[in-house]
Every structure is written in C-alpha cells, then in structure tokens.
Amino acid sequence: MPKITLTRLDAASPDFAARLDRLLAWNESDDLSVHQRVLEIIAEVRARGDRALIDYTTRFDRRALSDASELELDKAQLQAAFDTVSEAQAKALQTAASRIRAYAEHQKMASWRYTEADGTVLGQKITPLDRVGLYVPGGKAAYPSSVLMNAIPAKVAGVPELIMVVPAPQGELNRLVLAAAHIAGVDRVFTIGGAQAVAALAYGTETVPPVAKIVGPGNIYVATAKKLVFGQVGIDMIAGPSEILVICDGKTDPDWIAMDLFSQAEHDENAQAILISDDGAFLDAVEQSIDKLLPEMERAEIIAASLNGRGALIKVESLLQAAGVANRIAPEHLELSVDDPEALSEHIRHAGAIFLGRHTAEALGDYCAGPNHVLPTSGTARFSSSLGVYDFQKRTSLINCSPQGSSELGKTASILARGESLTAHARSAEYRIKAG
C-alpha cells in the first residue's frame, strides 16, 4: 500500500507565502511536437474532409470504416442505450439532469431595452448560438455527468442543434454516456475523437456540420486543437488539473474530510487537495483518517501520488485568515466545513464554487446539486467563472436613435471624432444633426 506524507504549512511562518506559491505552481507544458501534429491533423481535415476523418478514425480508434455515414449514431441508438441502463441509474441521471436544468434556468439572460425622453431606444438582444459542439472523451475517462453538465446549459440557452463527438475505440462506446446524451437532448452524435473531431466541428466536413463553439474536456491533443481553432469558433476554457480546498473548524468528522480530499485526489496524479484548519489537532486527526482509509480505496495509488505531490495541510490562526489564504488560492472547489459557513463565505472573493456546511460534500455538486461542475481551475477563478447558460448565448447591442436623439448625439460625436482626427466619423454624425 502506498504511503502518504502530506506537506504541512503554517500561515504564521515567514516563508508561508513562498511555500504556498510553490505548492500551487502548475505549468501546462507546451509540447511543440503535439502542436505540430495537431496543426497537420487540422490541415488534413480542412483539405480532405470526411476522407481524413475516416483515415484518422480507422488508424487511431482501430475501426473498420468504409463510409462517413457510419460515423453517425442515430437517435434510436441513444434511446436504446438509455433503455439498457439500470432503473436506479436511469433515475439518478434524470434527477441530476432535472436539477442541472432547474439551476441553469436561473442563469438565462433576457433581452432588454429602454426608451429615452427623445424617443431613442437602447437595448441588448440575446440570441442563442446556432450550433454547438460537445467533445466527450472515450474509453475509461468517459463521464456521463460531464455530458449532462455541458449539454444542458446549451439546451437551456436555446441552442437549436447540439452535436456531440465521442471516440469509439475499437467500436466501443460507454452506454451511460449515450444514455446521458439521450436525456440531455443532444441532437446528433458522431463517433469521432481527438484533434480530428475538433477540426471537423470547427470547419465542417461533408458529414459533420461546422459549429459556432466547442465545449467539453479532452486530452492534450483535444485541448491543443481547441486552442488552435479558437477564433474560427468559440471554445470553453482549457482546464488544468482539478482542485479542492477545504476549510474546516475541526468539528467535522475527520473521516468525512479525508474522503472529501480523496474525492479530488482520485481524479489524477496532478489533482490538488488542500485542507486548512485553525485546529492543529484536527489536521493530525485527518491525517490519521487518511492513513486508515487509504487502503480501502480502489484508486489508492492515484490518491497517494496526488496527495504526496500536490496535497497539503495548512494551519492558520483563525478562519478569517483561512479565507485570506482561499482568496490567494482562488480554488476551483471550496468547502466551508464550519459552524457558520454563510458568514465565512462573505469573506471569499475568488472561488469557482463554494460548498457550504458540513453536509455539502463537493461530490454532491459534481453530480447532481444543480450548479455546473465545469469550473475555473489553477487560480483562474480570479477572473473567470463556471460554464453556464451565458456561454451559449450572445448579446447584440441595439441602438435606434430618434431624429431628435441623433441630432443631439451627433453634436457630441462630432466633437469627439474631430478630437481623434476621424473626420469621416464626424461628418457621418453631422449629417444627422438637424438644421436650426
């Protein structure tokens, strides 16, 4: 059984800030050979369309394909997959979907406009994206929850056509993933993956229609392809490893906290799980729970690698100081396992999602509480937010000047345009100034 030795930090120590910075440091390596390979794949798909898709899919996914039409699943196949999952799983997926949908409905932006005294109307028109692509990894890392979290906000936004791509290595597909697609209302599914799937969604082929935006997680090839097609289409963020920060006052069962840390650490070796407490004895107790529970875990090796490499226990003087450390970290997930989590949350400025109270395990949010589990990682919660309905809507400004309004605005615009030496701007505005 692997052994865990957690990094211990004390916020009172003079080198705390430097040690915390080192703990948090995460540099996505920019592999130039991957970059080059992905550029080639994109160029091939743009030049040869379906033929390139068939070639790559035959080679990388070891499938026998003769025609691009074989790359599409029809809706009956999604329904059939849904029909094969257990009743408990079907009900759990539906419960999760309806809760994710209910929360997303609160995020919907509506168009608005207002009329000024002279009759000029200003406003903002909201429209959904025309067509969205959803990347879903194949094989073992296929997560039905991720299908729900990415697809449902797009559908709530009113996106008329949602295209899912998912590789089928050697023809194999995950039934739960297809069942989730069925429940989420995915419109079309293509069994393609990798950079070639991203390229097909961005530029279109004879079979795959081009989309306006591509969302969803993927490996380094998929992430690189998304970066490279950005501009041609929109993309969601490129996620780093997942992280949890737990702040606990020492009064939660240490087994619960240990398992909450494990739930993050089991994702992968680079995941980061950190616990902060003002109670040093509690940090010791959680460490004992970790040692006790680790042997029971299926993914003990991954958990140990994650906790040894990037985990930490941090001692602070007070919960208020813990909030300060949290703002410095800007964690993807923040659990406030304390008596008055609402009061403490008032001091949190940066976090992707806050899980308030001892009963609110992050895992509940990962699957079914309602808010999205696609959240900003690696401190980017300082400036970005979770995936949501607004990622699938866009805003068009509306300006409708009355003759009186344009006459008044024309005078102001003329002065400012001439101040910038843009005289065509000035004259265009001046045409609209009423004589006298």
Add this chain to the structure above:
Amino acid sequence: MPKITLTRLDAASPDFAARLDRLLAWNESDDLSVHQRVLEIIAEVRARGDRALIDYTTRFDRRALSDASELELDKAQLQAAFDTVSEAQAKALQTAASRIRAYAEHQKMASWRYTEADGTVLGQKITPLDRVGLYVPGGKAAYPSSVLMNAIPAKVAGVPELIMVVPAPQGELNRLVLAAAHIAGVDRVFTIGGAQAVAALAYGTETVPPVAKIVGPGNIYVATAKKLVFGQVGIDMIAGPSEILVICDGKTDPDWIAMDLFSQAEHDENAQAILISDDGAFLDAVEQSIDKLLPEMERAEIIAASLNGRGALIKVESLLQAAGVANRIAPEHLELSVDDPEALSEHIRHAGAIFLGRHTAEALGDYCAGPNHVLPTSGTARFSSSLGVYDFQKRTSLINCSPQGSSELGKTASILARGESLTAHARSAEYRIKAG
C-alpha cells in the same frame, strides 16, 4: 486623388457564396519572430521587474528615466490634463461617459439564490475582479473614446482598482486620453507600453501591481503579449480589423450611406465596409457619392485602400435575403437603414451591434450612444459579444445542502459516481446519507 473601384456582388449569382467567402477571408498572420521577441520581453520583465521596464521604456519610447517611480502619473496630472481641454470637449467627454455608464448599469449582474423545499440553498454570487489593467495605445492612434469604453464598464462592475498603461513616446502624452481617464475614474496610470507593459500588468513588478485581467486594444506586440499571458490573467478578445455592414432599402440619402462606409474605411487599410441593397440603382448612386465625397476626406488614401481591397456593394432580391447575408457575415457593426428596421432586426441572429434606422449612424455608437464600441470582429459575433460589465464580474456557484437535502442528493451522487468508477466520490457522498 486615389480612385475607387468597388467589388460588386449579386446574391443571385451562382458563385456568390464563394465570392463572399473570399471577400470576408481574414488571416491574422502569426509572425513567429514577433512571438519569440515578445516571449523574451515577458521573461525579462518577470526576471528583472522595474529594471526591465525602465530599460525597454528608455529604448523603445526614447525617454530618459532613472527611477521606476517616474513611470507613474499622479491623479493631479489627470486632473490637470482635463483642465486644459476645451469646454466643448470636456462636455462631450462627460456626455459620452454618462451615457456609457447609464447603459452599462443595465448590464450589472446581481447575486441570486433560491431555497428548495428541504432547506437546501442554491445560488450564484457575483463579485467584481480585484484589479484590472487597461492598455491604451500611445501616439496618433490614442483614442479617448476607447478609454471611456474600456474603463467605465469595469468601474460599473465595481472593480476597486483600475490601472491604465499608456506609452509616452519621447515623453509625449495625449491630453484627451488623460482627460478621459480622469472622467472614467481610472485609479492609477503608468506611462509604459508594448509587450513590456502587458507583462508588467500580468506578473507585477516592484512598482506596477499585478492585475486579474487586461483589456484594451494594441499593436501586434501588445496583442501577442496578451495571448501569451492569458491563463496567468484574463484578457478581452483579440480584435481583427473593424467592419461595417449597411443594409439599405434605397431610400436613405446616398451621401449619408457613403459617409457611413467611409467612417469605417478610414480606420485602416484592412477595415471592411460593405453595403447591401435590393435597389441596384441605389448602389450606383452610393458609388457616385463615394466618388464625389472622397476628395474631401482627410484620410482619402486609407479610405480608398480599404474600399478597393475589402469593400463591396451587394445586390439582393429582398431585404429578407439581405438579412440572410448579414447572418452569414456576422458583422461587427450592422446598420439597418430601412423603413422598418425593428421588423428587419428580428431576422438578424449574428451582429455585434445593430444601428436601427436612417438616423442611427454607426459613428454615434462609436462615441456616445451608450452601448460599448468594443465589439466582436471577423465573424466572431456568431459566438461572442461586446465588452460589457459582465467581463469584469465573475460568478461563484453556491451550494448549501440541508441534512435532508444532502441525504437525498447523496443517494443520486453515489449511483452516478459508482457508474464512473469514482468510489471516493461515492463514499464522500454516502457519508452524508442519513441512516434509516
């Protein structure tokens, strides 16, 4: 005097789609030597801080500097600049600022929460970014309107500290730019520019504090630096050349339309101005207006280069067909110079901003109508939107489960987590299920 020969397209012609695609094609050249140079500058600023800033600023802006403190302007200098502008200019800036502010106020997102029957609370907490950097180009392309458009939404969002950087080549600064910064409530100003200014804002130096997001236009070095620091900080979009699409039913004064096209074309040789009409004779009339008005324009050379290279007159059968072409183009600016612009706008799905009616010149929106003039270019209005208050706010999801709520959610989460073979997730959820 330069001569203009505008491209003519007819939507009824069989090669229309292909010709339109060629007209719209715009490839930002990815200059690897620029990339390399910018990487070096960023590395230098990260390693040597203020010393690097002083070195680059001395060299590139030809300034005699001995101490980094000389790089900051104090607020009294902004006030002094404002005091020197003419009364008409001061009033125009203030009118524009108050209209931009009034519109932005409508965009402010508010926190919300709702409570479920079992006492579980879900919500979304809105916080402003801590500190924002605003890049402002120096020299001739210094636009005070751009300062207002970038700074005011940040202030309306509640950003406590807004840092402006603007190069002062040979010590020279644009008074109107400083006056606009004064009016917009910019908190600190550093007279630095180029990739070194972007690097300083992203990573901080002894003198320049690090920000969470960098916005504002700049040359290829600035744009490349923004791309390269993305992830460390947020950035706004990287803008392509500016564009206007005018749809006219033939009943607007052709001089007005010609000048509206000029107002876009005068920006730079790569700007794009396109007119669509269902009235062929009107297209001829606008062409005559163009020939008549061009000799009067200060920037005739730039206008001619832009219109010859990227401009077009497009004949359509109907205004409805024009709307279809507009959706294909997804223009940054769209003027609907027709009898019933509201009805026509219902058919527009993709545009950065729509200017409705013959009186609503784009120039009014560029300066003072209220909506932001930072808009998605190069067809990216298919998936993105204007700069706004939401770019300076972020959303944190809130989940506070009641004991009853977490017990129920725990059952669902457990089933889904086990379906994904994530057993630490499952067990973390199961701890919260109440016995019996």
